[in-house]
Amino acid sequence: MADVARLAGVSTATVSRALRGLPNVSAQTRDRVLAAVAELDYVPSPSAASLASGRTRTVGVLTPWVSRWYFGQVIEGIERTLHAAHLDALLYQLDSERSAEPLRFDPAALHRRVDGLIVVGLPLEPLELDALEDLGYPIVGIGAAAPRHAHVRLDDVTTARRAVAHLADLGHRTIGLLTGSRDDDIAWSPGFQRRVGWRAELDSRALESGVGLEADGGFSLLGGRHAGHVLLGRRPDVTGVFAASDEMAMGLLLAARDLGLRVPEDLSVIGVDGHEMDEVTGLTTMAQNAQEQGEAAARLLLDLLAGRPSEATRVYPTTLVVRTSTAAPTVKAVPRTP
Amino acid sequence: MADVARLAGVSTATVSRALRGLPNVSAQTRDRVLAAVAELDYVPSPSAASLASGRTRTVGVLTPWVSRWYFGQVIEGIERTLHAAHLDALLYQLDSERSAEPLRFDPAALHRRVDGLIVVGLPLEPLELDALEDLGYPIVGIGAAAPRHAHVRLDDVTTARRAVAHLADLGHRTIGLLTGSRDDDIAWSPGFQRRVGWRAELDSRALESGVGLEADGGFSLLGGRHAGHVLLGRRPDVTGVFAASDEMAMGLLLAARDLGLRVPEDLSVIGVDGHEMDEVTGLTTMAQNAQEQGEAAARLLLDLLAGRPSEATRVYPTTLVVRTSTAAPTVKAVPRTP
DNA sequence: CTGTTAGCGCCTTCAT
């Protein structure tokens, strides 16, 4: 930088200002600086800038997974938006499972490394949220609501209600639920909210709702398959199932096949997401645009970092996409021997 | 840090050494330092450390996508391995398409920001490779070979040959190919290599191989569907297709459905990857373990960063997994009216 | 609009 200043015949402070586009630099000075920069192939040192300014131009992206559909989409949207604003995305994968540790991440690892945080699809425990807040960065949540913080999410309750309504309208009377975990008692998690919606819609129609109709699918394909076996084994009278994610719904499709059940003749299945593979498997779903939500979350954080006023919460809609996995229940039930 | 030094009754240099586990620090001194650190909740500043040492403890992960199966798996493996070694992963999404720009990324953005680079699944152009090398970091490639650099990959030629052999052994005589792009002339790209394997196997069996049997699927679901229409429209006599990725193969399944073709009766399809959804859709594939390859790539880079001796290249195997998308061609061809 | 001057917080010789 000193070389650039010398070549341009100015001070390093002016070089700094010119390069950062600050006001109070004459156009000709700026041009001379830029010429010198080009001449010398000068590239500023990010660590020196961080040390001096306290800003890192980096955002931490906390996520339990990157290879699942929703997460991949969201992260892609976040990264593109951040990149366009010349910020870097630091990827932090958290333990997706609760262990003996009270926190699923190490707050110290984030210390002074980022300017802000985006928490993807992770319903943080109150303790974890506290630890994150102690870091002092702006925080934006996506997927799960983040109490006290800006976040981007679906209207999970309505989404679930509409999915269940679709099944009920087709004539289904015994409608099961595949959730993340039935122990999920974090009120702001999608699993919790979608269960609330499932139950609310059933109750409003005076249909059975209860623990006996629920099964844990952990939001994964294999989890959904397992949950399908559990649920259909316990309640062979179920004719329709609302799965809180498409991946679990796909697992349920596998379980149905394992059990010799035809979809949709013997079992109707509806998921949530709008997974790329839905069209191939014919899955009916409540589709969302996850990539766009990722972009929105990143923009929310950019606003916060810039001190710009911004919305606190952004709720995205879902669209019912009917395919071949849902239909009216057949009148005469096919005998089922598990 | 000065506070810690004072509290521990040592100099800042000793604190630095103790914290980094350097030799030449007595056990008791170290303990006193650690006690002071705990007492004061001291966390070192990464930017100060980077500025002083020149090392960032950060690795750049260059990738065109994060939401596609292979990439998500690989990135997950990389991040976990890096994290375990206390390194951070900076995610850089490159333009996946070639544009007017000679480079699909900005080398300056990487300047002094990372200690090393992992290039995921991106067959870099020679110019791009040069630009990356000029940065002066160790580079590890994964997915595509990286000339002059360590890399992790599949034996693409053998994989393709075995896939085609599977079809040929079933009795197929006219076997199409869905590649990334037929213009792909980068010899170290998976698309190129898999095409070489497809052709080699066909030639060895004196079966037809040629441009007329190829179509561009861009390694995506929709691209595969489009390519399927193009290929099957041009060559209705094709009874088997090797798709260079499962996502394209899934797209081909859609195209077949569009055209009223039954799989596998009218058309056999085999892909490459071992995508999670293969079991749901019944896709026969050459399966690989992408997450493990991601871990291996990260370990390779860790070795390079530590100056440890390490292998230059690691080739992973694929396994033929036969499902319901491949079968012997039916003797009497069903009439096809597109 | 531009220059001067202190740091930012740590690492790294070089001594001891």
Added chain:
DNA sequence: ATGAAGGCGCTAACAG
């Protein structure tokens, strides 16, 4: 095994 001191490269007041 430990301490002293310089410097990594930039930003941020404060002058002018």
